[in-house]
Amino acid sequence: MTDPHPPAARTVRGRDIHEAHRTATPLELLFDLSFVVAVALAAAQLHHAEGAHHVLQALPGYLLAFFAIWWGWMNYTWFGSAYDTDDAPYRVLTLLQMAGALVFAVGVPGLFEGRLLVTIAGYALMRVPLCVQWLLAARGDALRRGTCLRYAVGVAAVQCGWIGFYLASAHGGLPAAGPWPVLIALVLLELAVPAWAEWRGPTTPWHPHHIAERYSGFVIIILGESILGVANAIAGVVQAHGLSLEVALVGLGGTLLAFCLWWMYFLLPSGDALHRHRERCFGWGYGHYFAFAALAAVGSGLEVVADALTPAGPDAHAGSPLLAISAVAIPLALFVCAIWALHRYVTRAQATPWPLMLVVLACIGLGPLAVAQGLALAWGLLLLSVGPIVSIACQEYGRAHCAQAFAVH
Numbered sequence: 001m002t003d004p005h006p007p008a009a010r011t012v013r014g015r016d017i018h019e020a021h022r023t024a025t026p027l028e029l030l031f032d033l034s035f036v037v038a039v040a041l042a043a044a045q046l047h048h049a050e051g052a053h054h055v056l057q058a059l060p061g062y063l064l065a066f067f068a069i070w071w072g073w074m075n076y077t078w079f080g081s082a083y084d085t086d087d088a089p090y091r092v093l094t095l096l097q098m099a100g101a102l103v104f105a106v107g108v109p110g111l112f113e114g115r116l117l118v119t120i121a122g123y124a125l126m127r128v129p130l131c132v133q134w135l136l137a138a139r140g141d142a143l144r145r146g147t148c149l150r151y152a153v154g155v156a157a158v159q160c161g162w163i164g165f166y167l168a169s170a171h172g173g174l175p176a177a178g179p180w181p182v183l184i185a186l187v188l189l190e191l192a193v194p195a196w197a198e199w200r201g202p203t204t205p206w207h208p209h210h211i212a213e214r215y216s217g218f219v220i221i222i223l224g225e226s227i228l229g230v231a232n233a234i235a236g237v238v239q240a241h242g243l244s245l246e247v248a249l250v251g252l253g254g255t256l257l258a259f260c261l262w263w264m265y266f267l268l269p270s271g272d273a274l275h276r277h278r279e280r281c282f283g284w285g286y287g288h289y290f291a292f293a294a295l296a297a298v299g300s301g302l303e304v305v306a307d308a309l310t311p312a313g314p315d316a317h318a319g320s321p322l323l324a325i326s327a328v329a330i331p332l333a334l335f336v337c338a339i340w341a342l343h344r345y346v347t348r349a350q351a352t353p354w355p356l357m358l359v360v361l362a363c364i365g366l367g368p369l370a371v372a373q374g375l376a377l378a379w380g381l382l383l384l385s386v387g388p389i390v391s392i393a394c395q396e397y398g399r400a401h402c403a404q405a406f407a408v409h
Contacts, residue, residue, distance in 0.1 A: 012083050012085055012090075012133075012136045012137045012139065012140035012141065013083075013140050013141050014082055014083060014137075014141050014143070014144060014204065014205035015081070015082055015083065015084065015205055015207060016205070016207075017205045017206070017207055017208070019207060022207045022209060022210040023210065023213060024210070024213055024214055024217060025080075025084065025086060027086065027091060027094060028077075028080060028084075028214065029217070030098075031076065031094055031097070031098055032073070032217060032218065032221055034098040034099075034101040034102055035069060035072075035073050035101050035218075035221065036221055036224075036225065037101075037102060037105040038065075038069045038101055038102075038104055038105035038108065039066075039069060039221065039222060039225055039296055040105075040225050040228075040229075041105050041108040041109065042062060042065045042066050042069060042108050042296065043225060043226075043229070043296045043297070043299055043300040044229075044300070045058060045061070045062065045065070045108060045109060045112045046058060046059075046062045046296075046297060046300040047229070047300035047301075047303045047304060049062075049112075050300060050301065050304045050323075050327045051304055051307055053323070055327075058112055060180070061111055061112040062112075062293075062297075063293065064111070064183060064187075065108050065111050065112075065119075066289075066292070066293045066296065067187060067289065068104060068119070068123055069101070069104070070288075070289050070292055070293070071190055072097070072100070072101060072104070072123070072126040072127070073101075073218065074285065074288075075127075075130055075155075075194075076094070076097055076126075076130065077211070077214045077215075078194075078204070078206055078211065078285070079130065079133055079134070079137075079204075081206040081207050081210045081211050081214070082137075082204040082205045082206045082207075083133070083136075083137045083141070083204075089136065090133070093129040093130075093132055093133050094129075096125060096128075096129040097125070097126045097129050097130065099125055100122050100123065100124070100125030100126035100127075100129075101122065101126055102122070103118060103121055103122030103125055104118075104119050104122030104123055104125075104126065105122070106118055106122070107119035107120075107121070107122055116166050116169065117166065117170075120162055120163065120165075120166045123159075123162060124159055124162070124163065127155055127156075127159045128156075128159065130155055131152045131155050131156045131159075134148045134149070134151040134152035134155065135148070135149075135152050138152065143202060144202050144203075144204060144205075146200065147197055147198060147200070147201065147202060147203065147204060148197075148204075150196060150197035150200075151193065151194070151197040154192075154193035154196060154197055155193060157189075158186060158189045158190050158193060161186050161189065162186060165179070165182055165183070165186060168182075191286065194282070195282060203278070206281070208270075208271055208274035208275040208278065209271035209274075209275065211270075211271075211274060211281075211285075212270035212271035212274060213271070215270065215285075215288060216265070216266065216270075218292065219262070219265050219291075219292070219295065220262070222292060222295045222296050222299065223258050223261065223262055223295070223299075225296070225299055226254075226258055226295075226296070226298060226299025226302055227254070227255065227258050227299075229299055229300070229302065229303045230250075230251070230254040230255075230299070230302045230303060230305075230306055231251075233302075233303050233306030233307060234247055234250060234251050234306050236306075236310075237306060237309050237310050240310060241310065245378075246309060246376065246377070246378045247309060247378075249378035249379065249381070249382060250305055250306060250309065250377075250378045250381055252382070253378065253381035253382040253384070253385065254302045254305070254306075254381065256382070256385045257298070257302070257328075257332070257381070257384055257385050257388070260385050260388035260389060260392060261295065261298070261332075261335065261388060263388075263392050264336070264339055264388055264391060264392060264395075265291075265339060267343075267392070267395050267396075268339065268342060268343055268346070269346075269347060270284065270346060273346040273347050274346070277346070280345065280346050283345050283346070284342060284345065284346045287338065287341060287342050287345065288338075288342070290334065290338040290341075291335055291338035291339060291342065294331045294332075294334040294335035294338055295331075295335050297330075297331035297334075298328055298331045298332050298335060300327070301324075301326075301327035301328035301329075301330075301331060301332075302328055302381075304323070304324045304327040304328075305324045305325065305327070305328060305377060305381055307324070308320070308321060308323075308324040308377055309377075321371050321376075321377040321380070322368060322371050322372050324377060325367050325368050325371045325377060325380045325381065325384070326368050328367075328381065328384060329364055329365070329367050329368050329384055332364055332384060332387075332388075333361055333364050333365075336357070336360055336361065336364070336387065336388070336391070337357070337361075340353060340357050353394075356390075356391065356394055357391075359387075359390060360387040360388070360390055360391045361387065362387075363383075363386045363387030363390055364384055364386075364387040366383050366386065367380045367381065367383040367384040368380070370383055
């Protein structure tokens with residue numbers, strides 16, 4: 001439980017990895033809200049690109065923007081799971097990281113156009129307070145001082161690399177191959193910092209069930225953004241053209257799909273698996289990037305479907321039913337693959353779900369195929385939920401009747 005009257009400052013020592021009833025704190029929930037805006041703006045840029053038939057041009061920017069959002073959120077989450085003291089310094093440093101997330105969110109549209117100043121500034125504002133938190137942890141946790149210092153040095157060094165990249169790009173100092181080789185190198189360095197910091201040990205005392213809950217909360221944030229985007233798009237259609245059966249079916253299809261994706265994710269026994277196998281944390285934690293990015297893209301695709309109901313509107317060029325249904329089906333298939341990969345990695349389950357996964361992916365493919373053959377877009381959207389429903393039914397049956405095959409190993 002969070003102390004309602006924390007002292008002005010506490011020594012930053014590691015939390016108990018077996019702490020009972022460890023849940024997300026009110027501060028963590030508030031922190032998550034600052035990332036709602038960033039996720040929404042990144043998904044909105046992808047939505048506009050899909051409507052304008054510029055997906056391939058916008059996809060690298062979306063993946064980079066979502067990486068920065070996810071990485072800033074994830075680093076705070078894992079640090080808080082290990083060293084959350086909920087004192088005044090911790091709260092102030094959290095506030096600064098929240099401000100950084102909001103600044104970054106403001107700069108997301110410019111990132112897609114090659115303007116980097118605001119996003120680099122926001123990213124730095126997220127990362128520098130994290131360095132301070134690691135230094136405080138190093139001072140208070142003598143056992144893990146080396147690990148904490150490696151985190152602080154690594155985060156600071158890579159952040160200097162991002163600032164150097166911006167300065168080079170602003171003055172025409174990038175290599176002839178363009179910015180992407182440098183950007184990819186910086187992303188790989190970011191990913192390497194936790195592995196380098198934890199490699200020599202002792203490892204940080206993160207709480208497995210707390211981490212699993214925090215990731216689950218981020219899934220709900222993304223799903224909430226998706227539902228809100230579809231609701232706003234449908235509300236605009238209803239106001240302009242009135243309620244129709246097609247509009248109602250799109251609303252039903254979007255809600256059903258979001259519910260199915262929620263159910264699929266929460267079949268993943270993350271907390272128990274991480275508790276029994278802490279060494280699997282890197283693959284599990286990093287693998288969520290693909291699941292999160294695909295899930296947000298499903299939401300932007302649902303908005304494209306809603307846009308396609310009003311071809312005379314501002315997104316008139318988004319009126320192709322096949323394009324609209326594909327904007328949902330492709331990231332949906334990627335999300336299903338990511339969840340399956342996470343499940344097999346973290347549980348090492350004896351059950352072999354490849355035939356089932358192929359069936360689910362084939363069911364997802366029925367939506368675009370049927371729309372291409374003339375089925376109404378709204379009904380095609382409903383078809384996309386068939387695959388997830390099949391997966392959920394088989395997983396629930398397997399857990400009930402083949403518990404050993406689906407157990408964590």
